[in-house]
Structure formats: structure tokens, C-alpha cells
Amino acid sequence: MSPVGWVLSAVAAVVVVSLIVWMVRSRAAGSGALPTRGRGERLDDSSRQPGVRQLGMRMQALLSRPGMSEEVWQELEEELIAADMGVEAAGLVVEAVRRTDPPGADEAKEVIRAELNRILSGVDRRLRLDGDPSILVVVGVNGAGKTTTVAKLAARLNESGHRPIIGAADTYRPAADTQLMTWAERVGVQVVRGRSGGDPAAVAYDALQAGRARGAGAVIVDTAGRFQTRHNLMEELSKIIRVLGRDGDRVSEVLLVMDAATGQNGLAQARRFVEVGVTGIVLAKMDGTAKGGVALAVERELSLPVKFIGVGEGVEDLIPFDGPVFVDALLSPA
Ligand SMILES: Nc1nc2c(ncn2[C@@H]2O[C@H](COP(=O)(O)OP(=O)(O)OP(=O)(O)O)[C@@H](O)[C@H]2O)c(=O)[nH]1
Ligand SMILES: [Mg+2]
Structure with missing residues (x-):
């Protein structure tokens, strides 16, 4: 093959590998094509946090069952613990759901959302940059x-x-x-x-x-x-x-x-x-x-x-x- 042929083959190989890597990463992110965006927007992009998504799917299936019973709440607790949330946080969430006794899946989800947000609230997560340097x-x-x-x-x-x-x-x-x-x-x-x-x-x-x-x-x-x-x-x-x-x-x-x-x-x-x-x-x-x-x-x-x-x-x-x-x-x- 001529030198030009080699260069073209190498470029083609790099393009193909890059494409595969990009596809794998997009799939892993569960988001399909991720357009290039500014950092500010990316912060709000929950598809960038794929590690947490499996729980959402399981929870949806659980809450879609007809009738909310103690059995469902127990399974919910198990799911939360299986997602590594810890026994304590999982217990707080389930306690909140039991206390409010939501009539349907949407209401249950809102109670869960509110409780998780409460658990994570009041924390200063800003990076401290107070020295010189x-x-x-x-x-x-x-x-x-x-x-x-x-x-x-x-x-x-x-x-x-x-x-x-x-x-x-x-x-x-x-x-x-x-x-x-x-x-x-x-x-x-x-x-x-x-x-x-x-x-x-x-x-x-x-x-x-x-x-x-x-x-x-x-x-x-x-x-x-x-x-x-x-x-x-x-x-x-x-x-x-x-x-x-x-x-x-x-x-x-x-x-x-x-x-x-x-x-x-x-x-x-x-x-x-x-x-x-x-x-x-x-x-x-x-x-x-x-x-x-x-x-x-x-x-x-x-x-x-x-x-x-x-x-x-x-x-x-x-x-x-x-x-x-x-x-x-x-x-x-x-
Ligand atoms: N998927 C993924 N890989 C990561 C992430 N952060 C680091 N890695 C990979 O994890 C591996 C280890 O990362 P390093 O940054 O070298 O870890 P380290 O703690 O400095 O390792 P030591 O210095 O050997 O103790 C590398 O292959 C990184 O690319 C991440 O957020 N996601
Ligand atoms: Mg290191």
C-alpha cells in the first residue's frame, strides 16, 4: 500500500474506533446521542447520572401495581437498600410513605421525592476556595x-x-x-x-x-x-x-x-x-x-x-x- 493509502487507512481506523467508543459511552449513559453543550447545561442533565437510573425503573414497576399495600412498601425498602442507599435513609423514605399513605403511584412518588430531597437538603456542597492560593x-x-x-x-x-x-x-x-x-x-x-x-x-x-x-x-x-x-x-x-x-x-x-x-x-x-x-x-x-x-x-x-x-x-x-x-x-x- 502507498504511504497515502496507509495514512487514509489509519485515519479511517481512528474514526471507526472513535465512533464505537462514542456509541458505547452514549449507550452506557442511557441517553442516546448527547449533543455537545456548555458546562452549565450539563449540570442539569440527569442522563449524565446513569448510575442511579436502574432504581427509577424498578420503582416505577413497583408503584404501578394496583393497590398500595404494606407489601409494596416493604419491597420499596428492599429496592432502596439494594441501591446502596443505606438502611437508615431507606427507612426514612418508607416511613414517610407509610405516614402519608398516598392514594396512587404519582402521589407515592412525590412523597418519596420530597423525603429524599429533605435528606439531602441543608448541606453546603460548594468547593471551598478560601486561600491564597x-x-x-x-x-x-x-x-x-x-x-x-x-x-x-x-x-x-x-x-x-x-x-x-x-x-x-x-x-x-x-x-x-x-x-x-x-x-x-x-x-x-x-x-x-x-x-x-x-x-x-x-x-x-x-x-x-x-x-x-x-x-x-x-x-x-x-x-x-x-x-x-x-x-x-x-x-x-x-x-x-x-x-x-x-x-x-x-x-x-x-x-x-x-x-x-x-x-x-x-x-x-x-x-x-x-x-x-x-x-x-x-x-x-x-x-x-x-x-x-x-x-x-x-x-x-x-x-x-x-x-x-x-x-x-x-x-x-x-x-x-x-x-x-x-x-x-x-x-x-x-
Ligand atoms: N468510568 C469512570 N472511570 C473513572 C472515573 N474516574 C476514574 N476512572 C477510571 O478509574 C481508573 C483509576 O483512576 P485513577 O485516577 O488512576 O485512580 P487513582 O485513585 O489515582 O489510582 P492510584 O493512584 O493507583 O491509587 C482509571 O482507568 C480511570 O480512567 C469515572 O468517574 N468514571
Ligand atoms: Mg493516582
């Missing part, structure tokens, strides 16, 4: 989605004019900073790296110094994945946070990234992290789970706000968690 530390267990979240956050903050800089404080995994560099290049932000195996707290501090010197509005620190049972690693996390405050700075956010698919197990892991001073949760991989109800369980049981959800592997796939939008998606039957 603001310091954000991203923590979590191995493979939860930390580095991807750092990149997505950097993209968001860059877009809103905060001029972020990233600190690559995962000095354990040899490929970690390469992964971050690739993301940073794509997002258009700078990364401060340390040497492999070096002290992560020192890298975090260097990033803060560099951020200050370069007039950054935010420093986002990526950390190594760790198991919550490893005492010295948790100590190291505390040290990173302590060292960042050495010059009188306050860490604005310590964001715990949790894999939504790990559900209740994730909660057990999260409790140990909370002790290092976590200020908010990012639920990653909401697109890959049918158990999106975990957002309610996390918030209730950890008493921490879910601030963002990850809905894909792309840099734009991080959306602020919004209670009513989430509840709409949860109750949406299609």
Missing part, C-alpha cells in the same frame, strides 16, 4: 479515581479562572507522575513533581511554594492510593496536610475520592480517612454503577458533603453533586 488535597484508596479527579478539578478551576497548579505527591507508583503530566498537558496546567520514592509532603510543600510564586489561585495535591488499614500511610497523609499548613496556610479542602461501585464497603474504608480531616467526598465512577444511592448513605453515615460525582473518564466528566437533580435522576423511570 487555596489548597486542595485529594485522598483515597488505590484506584478510586484520585488522579483523574485531580485532572478534572484542575480543568474546572482553570476554566473558571483560578489558575490551578498540581502537586504530584504520589511518589510511590513509578508511572503516577507520567499519568498526571499527560492529563496536565491536556488540561493546560503546570505540575510540580518530586523524585520517585521521595517525600510526598515535601512535593506538596514545593507545589504550594511554586503556586504562590507563580500566582496560582489553587494548588491541587494528588496523593498515592493507600489502604486505610496501613497506619504509617495514614500518618503520611496527616503529615502532608500538616506540612502544607507550615507557613500558616489552611488546607481549604481534603477531598476523599470514593469509587461509587464499592458501595457500603467504601463506607468502611472511608471512615478511617475521615480522621485525617476530610472535608468533602467525590464519588467517582457513578457512570459504572447501578447503585448510585450510595451518595445518600455516604452523606448520612459520614456526615460529610458529597461535592462532586465522576461520570466518566473524560476531563469534563466531573459534575457538582446537586440533591434535587440527583433525586430526579433517581426517580426517573427511563
Whole structure:
């Protein structure tokens, strides 16, 4: 084949693969074609929260049965628990339905909606950016989605004019900073790296110094994945946070990234992290789970706000968690 033929074949292959990836992603999102839209609109798009949709379908089937009986409420409770909402939140919802004794499916749905919204209300989910620069530390267990979240956050903050800089404080995994560099290049932000195996707290501090010197509005620190049972690693996390405050700075956010698919197990892991001073949760991989109800369980049981959800592997796939939008998606039957 001539060189031109090779190039044309390669281009055709890339187009076909891209098309397949796009189709798979659209299907996974349960939304058909997703037009390209501005970020503001995407926030209200419940089809971007596919992980919660399965429950809506099941609930619709349940509530469409003729006659609302105790049996239906018990099944409803089971469905809510199966969606990883947690026994406590599921109990509150069913209690509200029993109390009001709705005459039909529509009324029942409204009671459920109101109760879920009540459970999720009164929580400040805004990202705190109150430093100069603001310091954000991203923590979590191995493979939860930390580095991807750092990149997505950097993209968001860059877009809103905060001029972020990233600190690559995962000095354990040899490929970690390469992964971050690739993301940073794509997002258009700078990364401060340390040497492999070096002290992560020192890298975090260097990033803060560099951020200050370069007039950054935010420093986002990526950390190594760790198991919550490893005492010295948790100590190291505390040290990173302590060292960042050495010059009188306050860490604005310590964001715990949790894999939504790990559900209740994730909660057990999260409790140990909370002790290092976590200020908010990012639920990653909401697109890959049918158990999106975990957002309610996390918030209730950890008493921490879910601030963002990850809905894909792309840099734009991080959306602020919004209670009513989430509840709409949860109750949406299609
Ligand atoms: N579908 C989907 N995949 C995600 C999401 N967030 C992260 N991932 C994927 O999850 C995998 C792990 O992500 P990383 O960001 O490397 O996770 P990490 O917590 O930094 O991993 P370690 O540093 O090894 O502990 C990658 O393949 C990501 O593309 C998400 O919201 N949705
Ligand atoms: Mg990582």
C-alpha cells in the first residue's frame, strides 16, 4: 500500500474506533446521542447520572401495581437498600410513605421525592476556595479515581479562572507522575513533581511554594492510593496536610475520592480517612454503577458533603453533586 493509502487507512481506523467508543459511552449513559453543550447545561442533565437510573425503573414497576399495600412498601425498602442507599435513609423514605399513605403511584412518588430531597437538603456542597492560593488535597484508596479527579478539578478551576497548579505527591507508583503530566498537558496546567520514592509532603510543600510564586489561585495535591488499614500511610497523609499548613496556610479542602461501585464497603474504608480531616467526598465512577444511592448513605453515615460525582473518564466528566437533580435522576423511570 502507498504511504497515502496507509495514512487514509489509519485515519479511517481512528474514526471507526472513535465512533464505537462514542456509541458505547452514549449507550452506557442511557441517553442516546448527547449533543455537545456548555458546562452549565450539563449540570442539569440527569442522563449524565446513569448510575442511579436502574432504581427509577424498578420503582416505577413497583408503584404501578394496583393497590398500595404494606407489601409494596416493604419491597420499596428492599429496592432502596439494594441501591446502596443505606438502611437508615431507606427507612426514612418508607416511613414517610407509610405516614402519608398516598392514594396512587404519582402521589407515592412525590412523597418519596420530597423525603429524599429533605435528606439531602441543608448541606453546603460548594468547593471551598478560601486561600491564597487555596489548597486542595485529594485522598483515597488505590484506584478510586484520585488522579483523574485531580485532572478534572484542575480543568474546572482553570476554566473558571483560578489558575490551578498540581502537586504530584504520589511518589510511590513509578508511572503516577507520567499519568498526571499527560492529563496536565491536556488540561493546560503546570505540575510540580518530586523524585520517585521521595517525600510526598515535601512535593506538596514545593507545589504550594511554586503556586504562590507563580500566582496560582489553587494548588491541587494528588496523593498515592493507600489502604486505610496501613497506619504509617495514614500518618503520611496527616503529615502532608500538616506540612502544607507550615507557613500558616489552611488546607481549604481534603477531598476523599470514593469509587461509587464499592458501595457500603467504601463506607468502611472511608471512615478511617475521615480522621485525617476530610472535608468533602467525590464519588467517582457513578457512570459504572447501578447503585448510585450510595451518595445518600455516604452523606448520612459520614456526615460529610458529597461535592462532586465522576461520570466518566473524560476531563469534563466531573459534575457538582446537586440533591434535587440527583433525586430526579433517581426517580426517573427511563
Ligand atoms: N468510568 C469512570 N472511570 C473513572 C472515573 N474516574 C476514574 N476512572 C477510571 O478509574 C481508573 C483509576 O483512576 P485513577 O485516577 O488512576 O485512580 P487513582 O485513585 O489515582 O489510582 P492510584 O493512584 O493507583 O491509587 C482509571 O482507568 C480511570 O480512567 C469515572 O468517574 N468514571
Ligand atoms: Mg493516582
